[in-house]
Amino acid sequence: MGLVTPELGTFIWMFLAFAIVLFILKKFAWKPILNALKEREESIEDALRSADRAKEEMAELQADNERILQEARKEREAMLKEAKEMSSKIVNEAKQKATQEADKLVESARANIESEKSAALNEIKAQVANLSVEIAEKVLRQQFADDQQQKDYFKKLMDEVKLN
Secondary structure: OOOOOOOHHHHHHHHHHHHHHHHHHHHHHHHHHHHHHHHHHHHHHHHHHHHHHHHHHHHHHHHHHHHHHHHHHHHHHHHHHHHHHHHHHHHHHHHHHHHHHHHHHHHHHHHHHHHHHHHHHHHHHHHHHHHHHHHHHHHHHHHOOOHHHHHHHHHHHHHHOOOO
8 A cells, every 4th residue: 555645754755846846847847838839829810810811811712713703794795796796787788888889780781782783773773774775775866767757867866955
């Protein structure tokens, strides 16, 4: 039973050794240990605050990224819409220009056709007149074979023509 219940002398020496160790620890080690613990606690709190700030900043960055992506999508849609409108406008202008050019060509072709038609008609009229004169000359020559008949017919025609 000596191991379980110490004697009074052993108890006093143990108490004295404990008090000395406690005094030395309190005098030299307690404050540095407490300061180290406090510094560690503060560094852990700072790290947690930093982590929270980083988390908030990441959330803000993510929100900013989303906003930028939305703006980029809107801008892209606006650019596509503008490009479609511009291409449509260019196509319509090209169609109008082509229609105007076609109308000009048709009108020019019509004018050319009319002028060629008039020229052809005039040429045909001239040829018909020449042919008529030649035919009339041949008919008259055959009809008035002698000179006296020609002179009589010429006088008759001169009498019919009224001079102004």
